[in-house]
Amino acid sequence: MRLSELTHPNQLHGLSTAELEDVACQIRERHLQVVSTSGGHLGPGLGVVELTLALYQTLDLDCDRVVWDVGHQAYPHKLITGRFNDFDSLRQQKGVSGYLKRTESRFDHFGAGHASTSISAALGMAMARDCRGEDFKCVAVIGDGALTGGMALEAINHAGHLPNTPFLVVLNDNDMSISPPVGALSTYLNRMRHSPPLQFISDSVQESVKNLPFMGGELPEELKSLKGSMRRLAVPKVGAVFEELGFTYIGPIDGHDISQMVRTFNTAHRVGGPVLVHVVTTKGKGYPYAEADQVGYHAQSAFDLRTGKALPAKTPKPPSYSKVFGQTLVKLCEQDRSVYGITAAMATGTGLDLLQKAVPEQYIDVGIAEQHAVTLAAGMACEGLKPVVAIYSTFLQRAYDQVIHDVGIQKLPVTFVLDRAGIVGADGPTHQGQYDISYLRAVPNFTVMAPKDESELQRMLVTCLQHDGPAALRIPRGSGEGVPLMEEGWEPLKIGRAEILSEGNDLLIVAYGAMVPPATKTANILNESGIKSTVINARFLRPLDQALIHPLARRIGKMVTLEEGTLSGGFGAAVLESLSDHEIQIQTLRLGIPDQLVEHASPDQSKEALGLTPEQMAERIKQKFGWNNTKSIVSNKTSPQSVKN
Ligand SMILES: Cc1ncc(C[n+]2csc(CCOP(=O)(O)OP(=O)(O)O)c2C)c(N)n1
Numbered sequence: 001m002r003l004s005e006l007t008h009p010n011q012l013h014g015l016s017t018a019e020l021e022d023v024a025c026q027i028r029e030r031h032l033q034v035v036s037t038s039g040g041h042l043g044p045g046l047g048v049v050e051l052t053l054a055l056y057q058t059l060d061l062d063c064d065r066v067v068w069d070v071g072h073q074a075y076p077h078k079l080i081t082g083r084f085n086d087f088d089s090l091r092q093q094k095g096v097s098g099y100l101k102r103t104e105s106r107f108d109h110f111g112a113g114h115a116s117t118s119i120s121a122a123l124g125m126a127m128a129r130d131c132r133g134e135d136f137k138c139v140a141v142i143g144d145g146a147l148t149g150g151m152a153l154e155a156i157n158h159a160g161h162l163p164n165t166p167f168l169v170v171l172n173d174n175d176m177s178i179s180p181p182v183g184a185l186s187t188y189l190n191r192m193r194h195s196p197p198l199q200f201i202s203d204s205v206q207e208s209v210k211n212l213p214f215m216g217g218e219l220p221e222e223l224k225s226l227k228g229s230m231r232r233l234a235v236p237k238v239g240a241v242f243e244e245l246g247f248t249y250i251g252p253i254d255g256h257d258i259s260q261m262v263r264t265f266n267t268a269h270r271v272g273g274p275v276l277v278h279v280v281t282t283k284g285k286g287y288p289y290a291e292a293d294q295v296g297y298h299a300q301s302a303f304d305l306r307t308g309k310a311l312p313a314k315t316p317k318p319p320s321y322s323k324v325f326g327q328t329l330v331k332l333c334e335q336d337r338s339v340y341g342i343t344a345a346m347a348t349g350t351g352l353d354l355l356q357k358a359v360p361e362q363y364i365d366v367g368i369a370e371q372h373a374v375t376l377a378a379g380m381a382c383e384g385l386k387p388v389v390a391i392y393s394t395f396l397q398r399a400y401d402q403v404i405h406d407v408g409i410q411k412l413p414v415t416f417v418l419d420r421a422g423i424v425g426a427d428g429p430t431h432q433g434q435y436d437i438s439y440l441r442a443v444p445n446f447t448v449m450a451p452k453d454e455s456e457l458q459r460m461l462v463t464c465l466q467h468d469g470p471a472a473l474r475i476p477r478g479s480g481e482g483v484p485l486m487e488e489g490w491e492p493l494k495i496g497r498a499e500i501l502s503e504g505n506d507l508l509i510v511a512y513g514a515m516v517p518p519a520t521k522t523a524n525i526l527n528e529s530g531i532k533s534t535v536i537n538a539r540f541l542r543p544l545d546q547a548l549i550h551p552l553a554r555r556i557g558k559m560v561t562l563e564e565g566t567l568s569g570g571f572g573a574a575v576l577e578s579l580s581d582h583e584i585q586i587q588t589l590r591l592g593i594p595d596q597l598v599e600h601a602s603p604d605q606s607k608e609a610l611g612l613t614p615e616q617m618a619e620r621i622k623q624k625f626g627w628n629n630t631k632s633i634v635s636n637k638t639s640p641q642s643v644k645n
Contacts, residue, residue, distance in 0.1 A: 144171065147185065328461055404443050416472035442569070446542060
C-alpha cells in the first residue's frame with residue numbers, strides 16, 4: 001500500500017505484517033525527508049513507527065481514542081491520518097503543527113506539547129465512556145521520560161484504583177528522555193527492560209536472600225529445597241510495581257516487532273480494567289546517526305540526510321542566551337560551593353549541560369518534574385544553599401503553586417531563570433513563553449527582571465544570587481545581541497532601577513527585556529520623522545522604577561510600553577496600574593501579544609503577524625498619537641534628566 005494513499009488509519013486493518021513493514025519504511029523515508037529539510041523532532045517519531053502501525057491495526061479510530069503524550073513523537077500518526085501531502089509544511093506558518101491539535105485533525109484526540117498529561121486525559125475519556133454506557137477503547141501512549149512526571153504518577157494512582165474501567169497505557173520505553181532519563185523509576189524500568197519477560201529477580205531481593213544467615217555459603221542438603229522455595233516466594237514478577245498498583249502489566253515486548261505487538265495489544269484490549277503494555281523501542285530507529293546520538297537527534301534543525309550534519313548557519317551568530325547563562329553559572333558555581341543549578345530534564349536546552357560537565361556535584365537534574373524542582377530548591381534555600389532553577393517559561397507554568405506557596409510566601413532566596421521567554425516559533429502555542437510576566441508579577445515577595453542583552457543577563461544572575469529573597473529573570477530563545485561579555489567580576493544591578501538609553505521629549509518608550517533593542521530601533525525610525533523619544537530599559541518588572549518613569553511620563557505625556565509577552569496583566573499593565581495609582585493620566589499604548597494564541601511559525605513571522613517589528617511598531621505609534629502625516633515635529637519641551645545607574 002502506498003503511504004500517500006493512506007488517508008484513514010482504519011485502512012491498515014487487514015494488512016499483513018509484511019505490508020505493514022513496507023508502510024513503516026515509507027513512513028521513515030517521508031519523516032526523514034521532511035525533518036531534514038525543515039527541522040523538527042526526529043528520534044522520537046522514528047522510534048514509534050512500528051508501535052503506531054501495530055496499535056492502529058488493533059483499533060478503530062472512528063470511535064476509539066488515542067492520547068499521545070507530548071505529541072512530539074506523533075509524526076507517524078500524522079502521516080497515516082491524512083497529513084501525508086501537507087507534511088512538507090511541518091512546523092511552518094499555517095502548515096502542519098509539530099504537535100497534536102484537536103483543531104488540526106479529528107484523529108488528534110487530545111492536544112499536547114507539555115509532558116505527562118496523556119494518562120489523565122485518556123482516563124477521563126474512559127470514565128466519560130463508562131458514564132455514558134458506551135463501548136470504545138481509550139489508550140494513552142507515554143514515554144519512559146514522561147512517565148516520571150508527577151501528573152502521570154497521579155493518573156496511575158487513580159487508574160489503578162478503578163478495576164472496572166478498561167483502559168490501556170502503552171509505555172514507550174526507549175531509555176531516553178531528551179537526555180538520559182534520571183531517577184529511581186527510570187532505573188526500575190531499565191532493570192525490567194533487561195530482564196526475561198516472565199520472572200524478575202530484583203537486585204535487592206537477591207541481596208537479601210544472600211544475606212540470610214544460612215544462604216551465604218554452601219547449604220546443607222536439607223536446606224537447599226527451602227532456599228529454592230524462598231527464592232520463588234521472594235521473586236517478584238516483571239512489572240510488579242504496576243501490578244501492585246492495580247494494573248495488569250504485559251511486557252516488556254519488542255517495539256519494532258509488529259506481529260508481536262499486534263498480538264499483545266489484542267490481548268490487552270480483552271483484559272478489562274487498567275492494563276499497561278511495556279514496549280521497548282529504540283529512539284531514532286532506522287537512521288544510524290540518530291540511533292548513535294539520541295540526545296543530539298531528539299530534535300534537529302535542517303540537516304544533510306547523507307552525513308547527518310546540521311546545515312551551516314548562513315551568517316555566524318552570537319552565542320545564545322542559554323549558553324551565556326550556562327557559562328556564567330559555571331563560573332559562579334566554581335566560586336561558591338553553595339550555588340546549585342537545577343534542571344527539570346532540560347539540560348541541553350537551558351545550557352545547564354555546561355554545568356553538568358564542569359561542576360557535576362553542583363548540578364541536579366530532577367527529570368520532568370518542574371513542581372518538585374521548585375520545592376526542592378525551596379528546601380535547599382532553607383538550609384542556606386543558593387539554588388538556581390532553570391526552567392523554560394512555558395514549563396514553569398506547571399509549578400505555579402510551588403512558586404507561590406513554597407518560595408514566594410516563605411520569601412526564600414531561590415533564583416529562577418526562565419528560558420525561552422517570549423515568542424519561541426515553530427513549537428507553537430503550547431510552548432510560547434508568553435505568560436510568565438503576568439504570572440510572576442502577582443507572586444508575593446518576588447523580584448522580577450529581564451535583561452536587554454546577554455551581558456546584562458550576567459549581571460542580573462549575580463543580582464539574583466546576591467538578593468535575599470526570591471528572584472526571577474527571563475531570557476529569550478536564541479542568540480544574544482553579540483555584545484562583549486565579561487569573563488567574571490560581574491557587578492550586581494541596583495534592584496528596581498531602570499536605565500535611560502536615549503532622550504527625547506515627544507514620546508516615552510518603556511521596554512522590557514528582549515524588547516529593548518527593538519525599542520531603540522523603533523525610536524530611530526520615529527526619529528527619521530522628527531519624533532524624539534526617551535527610551536527606557538525597564539530592567540525590573542517588580543519593583544518597577546516608578547521614581548524614574550513617573551516624572552518622565554508626566555512631562556512627556558505620551559507613553560508606549562513594549563514587551564514580548566501577553567498584554568493581559570503584563571508589563572504594560574503594570575506600568576499603567578502604577579501611573580493610575582498615582583493619578584497620572586497620559587496617552588498610552590501597550591505593545592505586546594494581545595489576548596490570542598501565537599501559532600507555529602518562525603519567530604520573525606510571528607512578530608510580524610503581531611505587528612511587533614520595529615517598522616510596524618513605529619507605524620502603530622504614529623497612528624495612535626496622530627503623527628501619521630508628520631514630517632517633522634518640533635519639540636519645545638525641556639530635556640529629561642538622565643539618571644545614573
Ligand atoms: C512539562 C514538560 N517539561 C519538559 C518538556 C520538554 N520535553 C519534551 S519531550 C521530553 C522528553 C520526553 O521523554 P519521553 O517521554 O521518554 O519521550 P521520548 O522523547 O524519549 O520519545 C521533554 C523533557 C515538556 N514537553 N513538558
